[in-house]
Amino acid sequence: MNPRGVLLGRARALRNSLFERGRARAVLRPRGPLYSLALVAVAAWIAHSGFAALFAALARSGATPAELRAMLALALDLALAGLLLFDLESVVSTLILDRDLDLLRVAPLSSRAILGIKLLDAVPRTAAPLVVVALPALLAFAKTRPAPGAAWLAAPLVLALLWAIPLGAGTALTLALLARVPARRVRESLGLVSTLAFTGLWLLNLFVLPRIASEAGEPLERVRALVLAAAPALALTPGGWAATLFGGGAPGDLARSALALTGAAAASVALAAFAGGRHLAIVLAAARTPVARAGARRRRPRIAARRVPLVLAVMRRDRLLFVRDWTVLGDVLTGALLWTLVPLLSLPLQPLHSPALVRAMLLTLSVGMGYEIAARAFPLERRGAEWMRLAPIPARSWAVARLVSAGSLALALVAIAGASLGWAARLGPGDWLATLGLVLPALALSIAVGLWTGAVFGDPNWTSPRAVLTIGGRLVAAALVVAQVAGWLTLTAVGESSPGPAGWLFTWLPGAVAAGLCALATRAVARRIAAGYSH
Amino acid sequence: MESTAPPLRIESLTHRYGDLIAVDGLSLEVLPGEIVGFLGPNGAGKTTTLRVCAGLLAPHAGRVSIAGVVLGDAPLAARARFGLVPDEPFLYERLTPGEFLEFVAALYDVPPALAAHRAGELLERFELSGAAGELLETCSRGMRQKVSIAAALLHDPPLALLDEPLTGLDPHAVRALKDLLRERAARGLGVLVSTHLLEVAERLCDRVVIIHRGKKRAEGTPAELLAGRADATLEDVFLALTSDPETAP
Numbered sequence A: 001m002n003p004r005g006v007l008l009g010r011a012r013a014l015r016n017s018l019f020e021r022g023r024a025r026a027v028l029r030p031r032g033p034l035y036s037l038a039l040v041a042v043a044a045w046i047a048h049s050g051f052a053a054l055f056a057a058l059a060r061s062g063a064t065p066a067e068l069r070a071m072l073a074l075a076l077d078l079a080l081a082g083l084l085l086f087d088l089e090s091v092v093s094t095l096i097l098d099r100d101l102d103l104l105r106v107a108p109l110s111s112r113a114i115l116g117i118k119l120l121d122a123v124p125r126t127a128a129p130l131v132v133v134a135l136p137a138l139l140a141f142a143k144t145r146p147a148p149g150a151a152w153l154a155a156p157l158v159l160a161l162l163w164a165i166p167l168g169a170g171t172a173l174t175l176a177l178l179a180r181v182p183a184r185r186v187r188e189s190l191g192l193v194s195t196l197a198f199t200g201l202w203l204l205n206l207f208v209l210p211r212i213a214s215e216a217g218e219p220l221e222r223v224r225a226l227v228l229a230a231a232p233a234l235a236l237t238p239g240g241w242a243a244t245l246f247g248g249g250a251p252g253d254l255a256r257s258a259l260a261l262t263g264a265a266a267a268s269v270a271l272a273a274f275a276g277g278r279h280l281a282i283v284l285a286a287a288r289t290p291v292a293r294a295g296a297r298r299r300r301p302r303i304a305a306r307r308v309p310l311v312l313a314v315m316r317r318d319r320l321l322f323v324r325d326w327t328v329l330g331d332v333l334t335g336a337l338l339w340t341l342v343p344l345l346s347l348p349l350q351p352l353h354s355p356a357l358v359r360a361m362l363l364t365l366s367v368g369m370g371y372e373i374a375a376r377a378f379p380l381e382r383r384g385a386e387w388m389r390l391a392p393i394p395a396r397s398w399a400v401a402r403l404v405s406a407g408s409l410a411l412a413l414v415a416i417a418g419a420s421l422g423w424a425a426r427l428g429p430g431d432w433l434a435t436l437g438l439v440l441p442a443l444a445l446s447i448a449v450g451l452w453t454g455a456v457f458g459d460p461n462w463t464s465p466r467a468v469l470t471i472g473g474r475l476v477a478a479a480l481v482v483a484q485v486a487g488w489l490t491l492t493a494v495g496e497s498s499p500g501p502a503g504w505l506f507t508w509l510p511g512a513v514a515a516g517l518c519a520l521a522t523r524a525v526a527r528r529i530a531a532g533y534s535h
Numbered sequence B: 001m002e003s004t005a006p007p008l009r010i011e012s013l014t015h016r017y018g019d020l021i022a023v024d025g026l027s028l029e030v031l032p033g034e035i036v037g038f039l040g041p042n043g044a045g046k047t048t049t050l051r052v053c054a055g056l057l058a059p060h061a062g063r064v065s066i067a068g069v070v071l072g073d074a075p076l077a078a079r080a081r082f083g084l085v086p087d088e089p090f091l092y093e094r095l096t097p098g099e100f101l102e103f104v105a106a107l108y109d110v111p112p113a114l115a116a117h118r119a120g121e122l123l124e125r126f127e128l129s130g131a132a133g134e135l136l137e138t139c140s141r142g143m144r145q146k147v148s149i150a151a152a153l154l155h156d157p158p159l160a161l162l163d164e165p166l167t168g169l170d171p172h173a174v175r176a177l178k179d180l181l182r183e184r185a186a187r188g189l190g191v192l193v194s195t196h197l198l199e200v201a202e203r204l205c206d207r208v209v210i211i212h213r214g215k216k217r218a219e220g221t222p223a224e225l226l227a228g229r230a231d232a233t234l235e236d237v238f239l240a241l242t243s244d245p246e247t248a249p
Helices: A003-018 A032-060 A065-097 A101-106 A111-126 A128-144 A149-180 A183-214 A219-234 A238-247 A251-287 A310-324 A326-346 A354-390 A395-425 A429-457 A471-497 A500-531 B046-053 B075-079 B097-107 B112-125 B141-153 B171-186 B198-204 B222-226 B234-242
Strands: A019-021 A028-030 B008-017 B020-030 B035-039 B061-066 B082-085 B159-163 B190-194 B207-212 B215-220
Touching (some): A003 A111, A032 A128, A032 A219, A065 A128, A065 A149, A065 A238, A101 A111, A111 A128, A111 A149, A149 A238, A149 A251, A219 A238, A310 A395, A310 B097, A326 A354, A354 A395, A354 A429, A354 A471, A354 A500, A395 A429, A395 A500, A429 A471, B008 B046, B020 B046, B020 B061, B020 B190, B020 B215, B035 B046, B035 B198, B046 B061, B046 B159, B046 B190, B061 B075, B097 B112, B097 B141, B112 B141, B112 B171, B141 B159, B159 B171, B215 B234, B222 B234
Parallel strands (some): B035 B190, B035 B207
Antiparallel strands (some): A019 A028, B008 B020, B008 B061, B207 B215
């Protein structure tokens, strides 16, 4: 292998993914991923502002340098967790599902060399947690406690080591797992691992965070107490080592941290190289072997005896696409559970009576379904989406059919959750009426907004079911979900605290406004379909 | 139905990608009952032309009429009058061929009995009946191509646009497709087929259009193109017409 040539080729591929190269003239124009980078920069700036405010507040409240370093360690460990949870799957997907893998496999390259090339390819895709969390945290920390020049010089290396630790070890473990389990459905296996990890962390948060929050005292004091209590443990984590290296400490501490961080990263990469050499060829071969459906029917195609309206045809197709991609289905079901549980986080802080809690749970579930189901609808079709432009059907009919289809899937889950929660909370008819008056418009709006997000930011070439939108799209989708949840919960709270006609207005008026917004979003979806979703 | 209108009429079509002119003032016609071969080297503008005809790309200039309906004026009516076999099939990976064809039949509002009959017949001809229950993601390249062809012809449109339709097909399927296209032509329907296989074009097509750098270089029956060139083949003619002066031997 000619490393210089390979590196040059990958650098060119990266440049071409960011800039469109004019064919007639050597002109570089920005492309979609560049706009995603801009969004990542905005997110990093927001994170930096938050960290800067936190560090400044801690310093003002008399936090010691050790406490500030512990806080920085916590932020860096958070970035590590983000890497592990959200980007490991992306790395392994890159490793076993990228389109150029067959080219690399037939080239005279060792498995370790392929692993190295693909890990290099994964850098831009997985750098987001470092850029959005770790780097802003370092910069914000330096505002409060200026770092020496040597620390700044070492910072890129520290970040690189932080990147290598979770991804190297995670890649090794995943490859070992995929080599042992039936890996013919690699994508699904990866999705399941990611979903389970995500669920585990979420449930942990659900039980731990409220208890921290419920302790008495000012929030800042609570943060200080928490950081102080966790400082000894944090000092033994990669984030703690990195914080010591950047934030200063005794010479002995610096040396120990540098050694620990470098050793952990080296061990992690070595483990990945070992696993790559041992398992990658098997996993790659298995990933490319198509698997026949169990018990596939051998019979003539069945065509419905009656004419099938577009809406019903789209509903049937979407149902089959969702149900047969069991990673996506698992993700949707897990997402439904987690979104429903979100309001429980506030229980220890603000006791809610049952109807309000049920309403809040169903509202978050409804908004979440816009992301989990509707935003996935377009990308899930992959190249099949071109039929929206080939078939003699108006774009608005497609948009409405898709709204109904995604809405029906979401409604089924909301109905199940609603029936269970309503039965458990013994809701009365009045409570049901008030709940449905909010939940149904919220569901319609979130589905329309989710469809729009998927139509604009969907990636038909997705490899990870958790990342069917572009990076920028995921940020936009997350912002829209947060805005919707915040809006609906605020309106609900204001409505409940307003007596008489004002309360009634707050309960029903948002529904009307949501219907209007839903219509606008559906029109935007239709325009996107007419313009060509996958172009 | 406009029985006298040609299945396809392209008038002065131009399409650009940025500064690159992919199709440059192209005009051509597919008459009823005619199979027209669309030939050109890589990057000549064949796929772009077919995508513009299918409404997947908007023309920068010119007009496309499908069976008498101007695509820009009545896109939905025009879409109902053609079937496209794209270079890369537009399939749903997690549907079976049967389910996929059922969905396509619903999109084109094909009466159910007719759709069932045609789907069965097309799958039978392409020896796909046994695979009707397999998911498309598990099907081979050739099987997927066959399903794509079946989907394009399911509503029996006046015009079939085929972009490299023989890709991945075995000899049996190639013969089946040729027979199918000839039968369509015999019924007065039009076919525009883009291909690199000059032998196929020579034997299958009634007329051939050769384009290079987005411009039409020649048009006529294979016999007309070979006229006056003793011992020449269509390949010789093609190479002569599509060689750049600076690279020509």
